[in-house]
Amino acid sequence: MLTWLVRRLIQALFVVLAMTVIVFIGVHIIGNPVDILISPEADQAERARIIANLGLDQPLWRQYLVFLNGALHGDLGRSFVFNEPALKLIAGRMPATMELAVTAVLMSVVIGVPLGLYAGLKPNGLLGRTIMAGSILGFSLPTFWVGLMLIMVFAVQLGWLPSTGRGQTAALFGVQWSFLTWDGLRHMAMPALNLSLFNISLVLRLTRAGVRETLPMDFIKFARAKGLSPARVIFVHVLKNIMIPVVTVVGLELGSTIAFAVVTESVFAWPGMGKLIIDSINVLDRPVIVAYLMMIVLLFITINLLVDILYTMLDPRVRLETKG
Amino acid sequence: MNATIEVRNLRTHFFTRAGVLKAVDDVSFSVARGQVLGLVGESGSGKSVTGFSIIGLVDPPGRVVGGSILYQGRDLAKLSEREMRSLRGDRIAMIFQDPMMTLNPVLRVDTQMIEAIQAHAKVSRAEARTRSRDALGMVGIPSPEERLESYPHQFSGGMRQRVAIAIALLHNPDLLIADEPTTALDVTIQAQILAEVQKLAADYGTALIWITHDLSVIAGLADRIAVMYAGRIVEFGEAASVLDSPVHPYTNGLIGSVPSRNKRGERLRQIPGMTPSLLTLPPGCAFRTRCARADATCEQEPPEGTVSPDHVARCFHPMIAVPA
Numbered sequence: 112m113l114t115w116l117v118r119r120l121i122q123a124l125f126v127v128l129a130m131t132v133i134v135f136i137g138v139h140i141i142g143n144p145v146d147i148l149i150s151p152e153a154d155q156a157e158r159a160r161i162i163a164n165l166g167l168d169q170p171l172w173r174q175y176l177v178f179l180n181g182a183l184h185g186d187l188g189r190s191f192v193f194n195e196p197a198l199k200l201i202a203g204r205m206p207a208t209m210e211l212a213v214t215a216v217l218m219s220v221v222i223g224v225p226l227g228l229y230a231g232l233k234p235n236g237l238l239g240r241t242i243m244a245g246s247i248l249g250f251s252l253p254t255f256w257v258g259l260m261l262i263m264v265f266a267v268q269l270g271w272l273p274s275t276g277r278g279q280t281a282a283l284f285g286v287q288w289s290f291l292t293w294d295g296l297r298h299m300a301m302p303a304l305n306l307s308l309f310n311i312s313l314v315l316r317l318t319r320a321g322v323r324e325t326l327p328m329d330f331i332k333f334a335r336a337k338g339l340s341p342a343r344v345i346f347v348h349v350l351k352n353i354m355i356p357v358v359t360v361v362g363l364e365l366g367s368t369i370a371f372a373v374v375t376e377s378v379f380a381w382p383g384m385g386k387l388i389i390d391s392i393n394v395l396d397r398p399v400i401v402a403y404l405m406m407i408v409l410l411f412i413t414i415n416l417l418v419d420i421l422y423t424m425l426d427p428r429v430r431l432e433t434k435g
Numbered sequence: 436m437n438a439t440i441e442v443r444n445l446r447t448h449f450f451t452r453a454g455v456l457k458a459v460d461d462v463s464f465s466v467a468r469g470q471v472l473g474l475v476g477e478s479g480s481g482k483s484v485t486g487f488s489i490i491g492l493v494d495p496p497g498r499v500v501g502g503s504i505l506y507q508g509r510d511l512a513k514l515s516e517r518e519m520r521s522l523r524g525d526r527i528a529m530i531f532q533d534p535m536m537t538l539n540p541v542l543r544v545d546t547q548m549i550e551a552i553q554a555h556a557k558v559s560r561a562e563a564r565t566r567s568r569d570a571l572g573m574v575g576i577p578s579p580e581e582r583l584e585s586y587p588h589q590f591s592g593g594m595r596q597r598v599a600i601a602i603a604l605l606h607n608p609d610l611l612i613a614d615e616p617t618t619a620l621d622v623t624i625q626a627q628i629l630a631e632v633q634k635l636a637a638d639y640g641t642a643l644i645w646i647t648h649d650l651s652v653i654a655g656l657a658d659r660i661a662v663m664y665a666g667r668i669v670e671f672g673e674a675a676s677v678l679d680s681p682v683h684p685y686t687n688g689l690i691g692s693v694p695s696r697n698k699r700g701e702r703l704r705q706i707p708g709m710t711p712s713l714l715t716l717p718p719g720c721a722f723r724t725r726c727a728r729a730d731a732t733c734e735q736e737p738p739e740g741t742v743s744p745d746h747v748a749r750c751f752h753p754m755i756a757v758p759a
Contacts (some may be wrong), residue, residue, distance in 0.1 A: 180458035277665075335492055337551040337602065338524030345552075353542045426541055427586040 117252060119419075125413045130408045131182070132359055134401055135175050144395035149189055165191060178401070187405060189396030192391070197402035206384030207277060208284045208376070212368040214290065214303040219310030221359060226311075227318025228345070230385055234323065242315065249312030257307045258378035273300050275380040302379040306372060310364050321353030355425050362418035366411045437661035438465040440489065440527075440610050444502035447481075447488045451496055456498065458484040460666035466610070466642040471633070474646045475689065479710045481666040482646045483532075486612040489644070490529050491519045506610065525555040528603035532615040534596035538587035544571075544598060545583040548591065551602050570601040574631060593624035600632060606641045614646045629656060651693050654678055657677045659745075662686045665711060665721035672746030682712030682740075682748035682755060708721045720750070728752040 149161055162168050166177060181188060187197050226242050233239040266274035276297030281291035289295030326333060326349065334348045373385035380386070384403060391399040439755035442475065443463050443516070449456035464473045475527045476482045482542070489504055491511060492723040504511040506527065531537045539547060547558060558566070564583070570711040571579035574597040587595055596616055604613060613632065633656055636643045649654055649714045653660060660677040662685065670683040681687040686691035708725040720737050723729035729752070737749040 125480065252552075329531050329533060330539045331601075332492055333529075333531055333537040334539065334547075334601070336490055336524060336529045338520050338522070338554045339550060340520070340554070343554075348542070350541050364635070426538060427543075428588050 119206050119416060124353070124418070126412060127395025127405070127408055129403075131179065131405065132175070134404045135178065138397050139171060141392075141422055142395050144191055152262060180404075185313060186281055187402035188406065190391075190396050190399050192394055192396045192399075197398040199398060201403055204382065204387045206374050207381060208369055208385060210290050211299065211302055211306060211375070211381060211383060212365065212372055215307035215362060215368055216300060216310060216365045218307040219314045219364070220301060220357075223234060223311045223314030224318050224357065228314040228322060228350070229327070230315065231319040234319075242355075243319070246312040246315045249308045249315075252308070254305060254309070254374045257308060257379055258302075261301045261305055270300050274301065277382060278336075284357070298403050302381050305378070306368060306375045310361075310368065313360060313364065314357060315331055317357055318353055319379045321356060325349050325352045351425070355422065358421055358425060359418055362414050362421070366407070366414045370407045370409060406415060438505070439468050439470075439507065440644075441465040441505040442485070442489065442502070443487065445499065445504060447484050447486055447497060447499050449497040450653065456712050457666050458713060459488060461502070462663070462666070462668050463502075464661050464668065464733070465605050466644060466670060467638060468609070468642055469640040470659070471636065471645060471657045474644055474663060475648065475650060475653060475660060476480070476663035477648055477710050479665075479713065480663040480715075482648075482663050483614050485663070485755035486529065486587070486614050486644060486646050487544055487696055488593070490527055490608075490612060491516075492523075492529075521555070524551060524603075524608075525606045526608055527610045527613065528608040528614045529611070529612040530599050530603045531683075533619050533728070534592050534599055534616075537618070538595055538598045540587055540734050542586075543583070544587065544590075548583070548598075548602055548605065551605055552740035555606055566639040567601075570634040571598065573635070574598075574601040574604075577599070583737060593620050593628065593700070594625075596628055596632070600701060601636075604635055604639075604641075605633055608641055610642045610644070611636060612644045612646070617652060618647070618649070625652070650678070650689055663687065664717060666688055666713060667721065667749070669722065669750070670746075670748040672742065672748075674741060676746045680742075680755060682746070682753040683722075683750045684752070686748075687754050708718070716729050 112312040141187070144165075145158075145162055145167060148165075149158055153161070161214060169177070174251040178188060184196075189195060190197050190200055193200060221394070226246075233391075262274045265272045270275045276298060277289045277295060279292045279294035280287035280289050281289060282288070289299050330336050331344060331348055339348075369384075371385075372381075372383060373389055375381065376383045377387035377389060384406075388400065390396075442465065444456070445459055445462045451459055462481070462485055462547070464472060468723065474482045474485060478580065482632070484493065484497065488499050489511065491514075493499060499512050502512070506522070511522070514522075538544070545564060545567060548570065549563040552558060552563040552566055553560075556563075556564050568579045569585055571582060576582055576594060576597055582590075588596065596619075598638035600616070603638060611632070616632070617628050620628065629652065645653060645656060657674045659672065660670075661668045662677070664685050670686045671716065674704060677686060682688055685706070688704075691704040692706060697727070706725055711724060712719060717724060717734075718736075719730045719734040720726070720729070723733040726733070732751045735751075738754065739747050739749050741747050741754070742753070
């Protein structure tokens, strides 16, 4: 287990390094921030001073080394726009995105697994078929459109839910959270549902496929031959077997949900990281973009690691030592 | 005779899109306390479906459509699912063909044994665990206390089948249905398992239905033998009588196909052709398309002919003269 962990961490290190190179080059290709940042009225001397100040007069490889050196010391650069450390800026927005993404993923499990179980157990029933048809909509409708429709129905027409912002927040561990207050929860309901719709469909289909695959197995028949109740057979024997793919996908989806909360955050004006990154891209605030992408890479690596560890708990046949 | 189980005119059909599949068509037999019935036939002859019909685990599109299954005088076909469940695993148990598939791969052996005990007996977990340990010891599993903590994949095939047998015998059932439990095992393990089950069945007076396609397995075990072909019993009688003087050409062919019965250097005898599809069964004797003795009369339904008081066969052209 320990050798495996060390090997994985070294692997992760290389992934991060490769990622910094790609991100760094990519960000420099998309445009020159100088044109946006410096007012057209500034004279030549002023221009040169600012460029030198931002470190943009150096060649790219030099800028990269300076960045790496900073990164090793926990400094991912200062935002050109806000003149604040990029990391601090992102960290300030992170709780909002995190609570939204985690809620969305939780919803996808809490809603997706039971619906998938039902659709798997009654594949030919009317409800089972309806669930499956609905999941296709969840897959294929674009997030921004669903978000707008939600706002139109629940905020504009019915007036049940607020459509923008985080609402009232409460502090926990020195961070402001929306899910701790009723008003915050009301604000979170629509964006979270919007964000989870795709994941619900995914988990639902995965669960259904797993049930269909597991039910005809001999060990299920044997469990029934032991005289176990249908509930025990379904919730212990079937469910534990299908949790393996579900956990993998949910884990990976948590990463993408955080990374791609951008659209939902824009639609619902949710002040999270996604909104920050969109704004930063608009003004070519390189340090923030780079720092954000680095965070996302680290996030994916961590989640993958956790999923692998969780695997061993769910499937006794998986042995971490033997894996590369 | 006081029968533990008496099957009368059992019909189990599968309602598929291609048509009605008569997997079991008018099958009758009985097994007394402590007796062993060998149910012999090729793949697709309906022997396994007969077993599943008795324990009430025929899955859709299959259904028991006729006849009665009397367990100590009670008709199992008329019991509710709940009543059936209380018998299943308690009074009537079953072991399956492939030991690699009968135990749930993601649950520990103790979990799978304890749940089987607690499904029918109101005992504490600790008490159930002790009983599980003793049961494992009884079927010849070394250091049962430690093995309880293992997962199925940590056992060999033979050991897994022993675990399955231990589970089936946990409540000392009145009837044990063994569906080819030794087919997937090594010959040496086969013999051990056979001896084990025979001894346990004899000790508790368990009636045993041993389903197999292998006559050599059944020869030393069964008191009586029923030979099934295309959903029907074509020959039924005392084991010695059926094996030594088979009446039906199909039984004769089966016995001839056992390699040890053939002389060295001689071509292995075989039954020509394949089991007919149950969807397109010819009228009359189902075996006539593969039978050397068949003629025009075989297009009629062959009646049950009595060879001796305890030996019957359905054939117009028996291998030995049947007294009228």
